[in-house]
Amino acid sequence: MAVAHKGSISMSLVLIPVGLHKTTVDNDIHFNQLDKESGARIKYKKYCSHCGKEVTARDIVKGYEYEKGKYVTMTEEELDRLKTNKDRTIHIVQCSKMSEIDMIYYENDYYAVPEKGAEKAFELLRQTLLSLKMVGIAKTVIGQTEKTIVLYPLKDGLIAKTLYYYDEIAEIPRKVPKMQLDKKELEMAKMLVQTMAKPFVAAEFRDEYQERLRNAIMQKIKGNDVLMVEQGAANNVIDLMEALKGSLDMMKQEEPVNREGKIS
Structure with a gap:
């Protein structure tokens, strides 16, 4: 299984190199779009809106529109320079009770797997959290997004659960009235x-x-x-x-x- 993110769990002076692996596989059937008459595959081409030429991934850069029609571009190297050493690690900032985190905040799950030589420190962290019924609350940057992560101990491993931020949770569409029950x-x-x-x-x-x-x-x-x-x-x-x-x-x-x- 490919590593989705590579870094180290950092807790005070303890550093545990780990890889994050997806916990799920996609078993669903996926359909292709076909032309109704010929039955041929429908394909999408990326092209330049200015000159109309087709472009490949090598020709594309990231751009932020700061005014209508005006963009500032950022290369991958420039984006990487913004990351601090703390951003590159899964830095534990606090530990909390498992019950204190509302399920609505959970986003994606990953298996946290220690690198060779880090198994003992990893096991110490897992057993400590499990015995106290606590989780580690950590921060790291994945891609261009800083994520809050819950390090959730299991009997046979550690799950890294990314969380939505508070302002990303939508309000309930309408308040459900408390009905009087018989x-x-x-x-x-x-x-x-x-x-x-x-x-x-x-x-x-x-x-x-x-x-x-x-x-x-x-x-x-x-x-x-x-x-x-x-x-x-x-x-x-x-x-x-x-x-x-x-x-x-x-x-x-x-x-x-x-x-x-x-x-x-």
């Missing part, structure tokens, strides 16, 4: 949740739509038509109590699940 409704809702309770196992979940899509593609390759999948019944909730009762009755008809999530 005690019976709340108790029945709790019963429904408890009936559905079982340990979360990530391997049990898969992208079923992608599976149907792959099957449909294979059918079309064989010259068959795409068949409509079976549709579930419409679920129009009219009366909340009736819906809760109906849901509980339906759950009771299924196989009971014990607290360990095993079918009894």
